[in-house]
Amino acid sequence: MAKGKKCLIVESFTCETGFLKEQLQIPLKLAERFFGKGMKSLDIRVRLFKDATKKIPTVIKDISISKEYKNGTRRINGLPEINEMSNSFIFIEQTDEDGVYDMWYQEDMTIIAAFYNNWIQAKNSQYGRGRFATIIDSQVSRDIRTFRIK
Numbered sequence: 001m002a003k004g005k006k007c008l009i010v011e012s013f014t015c016e017t018g019f020l021k022e023q024l025q026i027p028l029k030l031a032e033r034f035f036g037k038g039m040k041s042l043d044i045r046v047r048l049f050k051d052a053t054k055k056i057p058t059v060i061k062d063i064s065i066s067k068e069y070k071n072g073t074r075r076i077n078g079l080p081e082i083n084e085m086s087n088s089f090i091f092i093e094q095t096d097e098d099g100v101y102d103m104w105y106q107e108d109m110t111i112i113a114a115f116y117n118n119w120i121q122a123k124n125s126q127y128g129r130g131r132f133a134t135i136i137d138s139q140v141s142r143d144i145r146t147f148r149i150k
């Protein structure tokens with residue numbers, strides 16, 4: 001059983017890396033806090049909800065979280081569906097099953113950025129500014145229509 005659900009939120013760009021743009025870079029500080037130390041890769045299962053309001057996942061897939069990269073990131077590998085997502089925030093939430101995560105994305109980036117706190121920004125690269133990411137220490141709503149800025 002997972003110890004208290006947490007949710008990692010990572011900004012995704014249309015210029016993700018990998019052969020099929022199937023990678024998502026996660027700032028190392030948050031990747032370690034969410035997945036543990038990254039001396040070797042970690043196999044996980046994701047239940048991807050292309051429509052975040054649905055209860056049944058669109059795709060269930062075994063993927064990996066890379067070991068630590070020299071640029072201070074870890075990466076999700078083997079999820080070509082990331083290529084289908086436009087600029088958005090990707091949510092990766094713990095479930096009651098060890099090694100299984102629910103994943104969805106929200107394109108209304110302004111609402112997500114305003115609603116959550118404690119964002120960190122990864123290092124800038126040759127492609128532009130570093131992505132934003134945060135960890136929420138509880139389960140989060142998938143339905144953006146329920147969000148109300150305080």
